[in-house]
């Protein structure tokens with residue numbers, strides 16, 4: 001197949017491997033390139049995976065082909081990753097959300113925080129028997145997947161009491177990972193302190209900002225000064241390491257056990273129904289199915305104007321597609337590669353929408369085709385099975 005026909009070939013809604021006969025720096029016959037086209041310009045909602053293999057044809061032919069291929073790649077709208085043919089990334093299927101990788105070893109899953117964090121438990125719920133790998137910050141977890149240090153990341157995206165975790169919305173856009181699943185986790189907070197310390201001795205309480213906001217009522221009633229730290233288990237570790245007598249931590253029973261703390265109070269969240277939804281992230285998308293309930297997450301931007309958001313949401317309503325989440329975030333132009341000189345007096349926004357349909361479903365494809373007619377930017381972040389474990 002000629003290299004130039006790849007970019008223009010009709011796009012299969014799932015995944016396509018395309019073999020052609022050249023590679024730009026093809027000194028070795030085995031050299032190859034993998035074109036990992038997440039979202040082609042013309043049809044951004046369709047994941048596409050193409051591989052270009054080198055060939056052992058005569059030198060002259062090869063040079064000509066290499067030049068032609070280089071020309072095609074220069075205006076090809078995909079990320080290009082040099083690769084070995086045997087290493088072609090295979091998209092994960094929805095049934096492959098398992099706890100072992102192909103060589104039988106445990107899946108390595110990055111989470112933000114230290115051992116005992118809720119995110120660690122969520123990672124273990126998402127990938128039972130995985131090797132949970134602690135990361136200092138959310139960015140580090142994204143990067144760990146991108147650099148192949150781990151296989152997946154499990155990161156919080158919203159909480160039923162505290163709302164959205166905005167940082168992770170922004171990072172989803174900045175990085176090129178795919179959402180391959182979601183996991184809902186019931187968060188039950190405890191007030192922890194060193195042994196011998198009573199509630200009356202406490203003046204302040206340390207925890208993750210989300211955890212502090214989920215326990216707002218209880219903590220205000222106790223009159224404690226709230227101090228935000230990176231994660232709940234980190235707070236527990238801190239008060240244990242420094243043997244603090246005037247500070248408590250809001251964290252899990254697991255954190256209490258790991259860091260040898262006393263549980264002064266249990267279930268201190270403002271509502272017993274406190275659930276955090278985590279996203280499972282991977283380098284490759286899964287093949288969307290219709291064998292079970294699927295959800296799709298997208299992000300888009302719109303021109304400024306009356307009724308434009310109404311029109312955007314109507315593409316789903318018209319097709320009876322239920323939306324489960326909408327979030328707007330300020331649009332930072334450099335993230336989309338756009339110039340930053342258009343100051344029209346309005347703030348620009350990105351809209352993150354989750355809807356209940358699989359990308360394998362024609363009505364979802366039609367809805368996105370429709371949206372794309374007037375959206376100024378559109379990217380599918382993932383199409384993945386709904387976590388029904390807490391229904």
Ligand SMILES: O=C(O)C(=O)C[C@]1(C(=O)O)C=C[C@@H](O)C=C1
Pocket residue numbers: 112113116117118119120156159165187208210211230231232233276
């Ligand atoms: O600090 C932790 O233990 C976390 O896993 C982080 C986090 C969050 O970011 O929302 C996760 C679940 C709870 O909602 C509280 C905190």
